[in-house]
Amino acid sequence: MEDILRPIYQERASQPNTLGILIVEKKDRKSPLTDTFDTVLLIIVKQAELPVFIKHYTYQGNKAAMHIVTEAQIKDWLLLGSNRKITEWLLTGRIIFDRNEYVDNMRTELRDFPFYGRKIKMGIEFAKLIRRYMDGKAFFASRHFLDAYNHVVHSLHHLARLAVIENGFHPEVTVWNQVKQIEPEIFKLYEELVNSEETLEKRLELLFLASEFLIHSRIQVGSSHLTEIIGQKETWSFQELQSHEELQFYSVDLSVMIEFLIEKNVIYTNEIETKGKGIYHRYYSVKKV
Template sequence: MEKGKMGPVLLLDPLVKDQDISGIVIVDKDIVEAWSKKFVDWYIHIILVHTEFPEEAVASQWLDDVEGRPILVSRLSEQELLEVSDLEHHDVKRLIPLGKIELDRKGHIESVKSIMLGRTPLHEQVVLSRFANFVEAYVHGRRYLEKGHVWDAYTSVLTALKEWACLTVVEHGEHDQVGLWEQVKHLSPGVFKLYEELATSNETVLQRVELVLLACEFSITTKLNSCAAPLLRILRESKQGVSLEQLYEREELQIIRKQLPMLMEKLTRSHYVIKTTEPSSDPHYPEALYSIYHWNEERKAVHG
């Protein structure tokens, strides 16, 4: 954390004109103290959202205004902002509903504020985010194992189990605590047992990894319908099919943007969707094809 001296009163104009900054929120000391019933060390808290976090920037910086009052400047990347699983615990993001939005080029801040104020289904969004992280770690573990990298697969399945544990906690309407595994031991003994087996079993590392991957695969298949509900809803309502690029544009899917290709592949393999290809309309790649995903109306009848 850096501290500096700010001579003139901080002006928003230079920040607003900076195209690398997509959002600005100003939070007042009095509002926060009235809400939290706790004292804070700053007079004004300025939250800056960057399209990408600058390498030279620091996450937090202390400045003084002309009257010597402390100003805290915090920086987030858009990716950090859109991660909803930590909204209630993140020291900066939890203040967003209390602040005044001075700039929101892409609407991301208003979306997060709406979630935190309960105007959108926060629980469903958090579940989707946790589920995507779970699937991603599982897929990495599977791919490592297929290439014969057993210890890398072990690391990935350990991550998958942690994400599964966090997902379990969210599904029970709770927040993950410092003692996560003690919490999960009571909520889902089966998940805890897998963690225990992976860490302490007398089986070979390969056998332990294979066991956990098998359990993860079954859990993911079972949970797809409920945990991926926002994505499935979009696919079900897209009568003409939808491309990956169109899914990228959906506001409610921004939190799983980087996992979308992987999730769509999983949905295709699980017969939730049928993938077709169409010629590209891009003049630079006239011979290229792009994928269109269609909701499989027959799945329920065929797969139950």
């Protein structure tokens, strides 16, 4: 198989822009790892006109996909968790070209999972969790139970990913299999939501009660990245926070997360007078330790 694909990647390997090439093969017929393809060829480059370029091939009745991805895009995916397959491709793929041990060093970093990288990822997952949880509660209060159910399933998924990261692992494609071993309490909650014979309303009601406790118990780890940044100076406007290099990854979830943490007395608001009578600028701060 590699001999057949060699002409496709050989030219790329000779280019100084190419950092590494990996081959990922389908493990079994039902595996989602390769998006139904028999082989995935992952080529990591320093720079390119497009952050992701994909080409499909057929050979001897099989399918292959070539993914040419920039280094910056790989780092974004790993940080945001927006492409869950990429971690497994990097960890399990067979390295066929590695300039200056680039891929090998990336693998070592992925396995070690430095705490600071984990802290950012936990913050992002916590923000997504709060957004889904709050939206789910709002739909539930309006008796839109199916919409509430959709958001609750997503919130549990973010809670599961947060638990996996907190324990020092990267969330895999089969995240619930990981959670079953690491945090069986969260797995049981998910099973209850999906498999219970109670009415949907009752299932959601019980789940919101249980989720409240699980979310509350993770406020410290989930908010530590954000509160550390806020603690770097006395007060911040929301625009300053939103423009911060690391907080940009929180995207639209940042505002909801801040409001949630204000309610939990983790973040505090400061009012500063404007020129308009009775109107104040709203700034944010944390207590100095």
